[in-house]
Amino acid sequence: MEENKDYLSEQFQDCSDIVLRSFTLVDETQLLLVYLDGMTRLQSIEDNVLKPLIFSGLPQGIDRIQSLAELFRREWLPLTDIKTAKSIPDVVNHILHGSLAIFVDGEASALIAHVQGYETRGIQEPMKEATLRGSKEGFVEHIRTNTTLIRRRIIHPLLKMESFTIGKYTQTDVILAYMKGLADEKVLTEVRDKLGKIEMDGIIDSAYIEEWLENSSFSIFSEIQNTERPDIAAASLIEGKVALITNGTPFVLILPVTLWSGLQSADDYFERFIFVIITRVIRYIMTFISFALPAIYVALSTFHPEMVPSYLMIGIATARENTPFPTVIEVFLMMFIFDGLQEAGVHLPNQLGPVVSIIGALVIGQAAVEAGIISTPIIIVISLTGVAAYTIPRYSATLPFRLIRYLMLFISGFLGFVGFAFGIILLLIHLVSLESFGTPYLSPVAPFDGKRIRDLLIRYPFWIKNGRNKKGRST
Template sequence: MGAVSQSAEINEAYLRAQFQRCSDFVLRSFTLKDQTRLILVYLDGMIRSESVEDNFLKPLLFDGLPQGIDRILSLVEMFRREWLPLTSIKTEDSLDGLVACVLQGGLGILVDGEASALVAQVQGYEKRGIEEPQKESTLRGSKEGFVEHLRTNTSLIRRRIVHPQLKMESYTVGKYTQTEVVLSYMQGMADEQVLSVVRDKLDKIDTDGIIDSAYIEEWLENNSFSIFPQVQNTERPDVVVASLLEGKVALIANGTPSVLILPITLWSGLQSADDYFERFVFVLLIRTIRYIMTFISFALPAIYVALSTFHPEMIPSYLMISIATARESSPFPTVVEVFLMMFIFDGLQEAGVHLPNQLGPVVSIIGALVIGQAAVEAGIISTPIIIVISLTGVATYTIPRYSATLPFRLIRYLLLFVTGMLGFVGFAFGIIFLLIHLVMLESFGTPYLSPVAPFDGKRIKDILIRYPFAPKSGRNKKGMGR
């Protein structure tokens, strides 16, 4: 059906048909001064009932029509001026539009004889309070994190960037969920070409629903089959603000605390917010350790297999004797041992993530200790394998962002496979193919290995080290997460 009818009966019948078998749908009908029929429609639990009572029902039922007002041709206009002064209101001429507003938590007001409806924005559903993100906690930085409410999230950004150049464009995505997505950027800083691409991709999203920002992420990526993410997600407002000030773009979706940032590079996932809250001298040491541990997290098992199986002459004699002695009773080849322990370690990690908070760490720690110790005593797994896999797991946890660890966990298995067949030759081929893929990969026109490849001397200062914020250092004072 199209426009709002002047007949209250027709409008009521249409609304009841649309919300048939919806137990939370409320339609209240009453007559004003025994003459004009009014209809109120809303969803129970989606509005602030006290606001409706104080700003509409009580004045309407007890005070009656306002006196001394100017000539008003419609009751809808009178309601707009007199009875809803404390709420955001708008006029809706379409019944389908009215239904959409009610579904989003609006209060619909229909007047018999009027061909338009009034919608009062009195949303009042429950939402989670602002808390520190558990997966991105910092020692010194802000303790605020995004929540599932869109306007709360946009306000967290607005409070940090107090400037009209901060733009927020709204989009509606999802056929059934009608999820509001906000495109945020700094006008004059963000790349217009990137903005154009993002707007085009958002307009082309054709899906039944958006439950989380991850759904949008897959629609935005240029190379969906790459194991490396081309969009960064974060729950920290300060990271989003710093990225916006660097000319990046943020996507905020209603119903999820994860905000998307683009474009990104490989180094974005290896940088922590704490890097910008500590002195730059210490950050050099921390980042060096982190990059070395990142390499260990996906390369150490393959290197161990290559050295102990194919190239034992590269290991000192006394160390090789110790390794051979420890493996004497093992019934499996080294590559099989490493694969089994990696598989068990990842399985325990997933169990710890999905179990309740009280049981997850206990199961992970006790399971690893019991299984590892029992496997060594039974002679199934050698002791050096336990050391290698444990060090690999610890190295993985040094990567600040969980989404950045997933590609390296998969690469670990791929490198182990090719190294188990060809030794260091296979390892070298695996690293070469990995570098080729990273060099060819882009995130919205930005090379994934930028500013290392292609080389950019000005921007590379924030990769291994962090220059001081003082202007005399020559560093661009924009913030974290480059």
């Protein structure tokens, strides 16, 4: 035991939160307890280990207890999760994960008691994916809490959760969750292989894993969806998708995904399907406006004024009469300022973010118009573009369209509608060429799938999607 103590003291040198406590039982058996202060439940150690051993010692009688390991195997102490470790590196790893290591003088193995206990954030409503109706629970940073939130929604033994440990120094726990029989085995094999090949010093967030898993790393479109909502993760698993739960982050990764996954909201499945159909049509139109409207405005006002009604074109020309810059430069400046204000609102405290964004946009826009730097129609175009982007439910799904907005603007500023059409063609070619773990990125549109497309634009009632009519008869 003394040799083990010296070795551990050297390993944990200058670690003030490591506790090594030695004591002797009433039968003169020497014990060493090692644990990480702040990562263990001290009350559990005192009540379930120290008090029974110090005051009672090893139980003796007709059937003599020969070792402390035998004592735990016979369940004399009220601890539910006990195992034996025979190597010091294994013991060190368990200690760093919050377990209690018990060394007994004269025994060649250590006992590991799982008494982890540390402060965690309570379950709260996700801030980035708030819904009007549905669950208000969101994932947290503790991995077992997150697996429990999914287990509570899918109560079936076919829900499998495979464990991986990634990161040289962080030793981050990652769980691969899927429904056996529903998930594609090829996808599971590919994910397992890629997880096994990850070589990094540390995994701090699920975003680290996301970049390792993607096949098209340089594409602006993500092949993996992230979510804070347990109901979305559970629904995705039932659909045959795969989820990756990473310890230390509330964002769970879901794959494979398509372009349409980022344009769908959880409320689409909580509200009546008639209203959802209208909402989705509006959302898809606004998504197009979010990246195409500035380019269309520049093409019309600069290259194709004959396509605009005469009175409207005269008004636009009058408003631009005193502005010193070309239309494409004006639009670029306002887009750049708008995106800058948006980023400022995201990173400022919650109380200041909306105030800065709104007041900044009003003050800067009004001042720019009065100074003759920017024309009034451009303020309208950029404002409508920004509002359209906010209709996309997921923040991560808006990022590609923000970049496409600039690309479409410049190509339309040089070539007009010819450039705009060329940009749309290039965008479609890129989207068609993308795959997310074997799933075409534009499916079920390209390639066309008549059965799956019913949940793209038109959200059918659940009794139709499940193959039954209202009276329960199969359709």
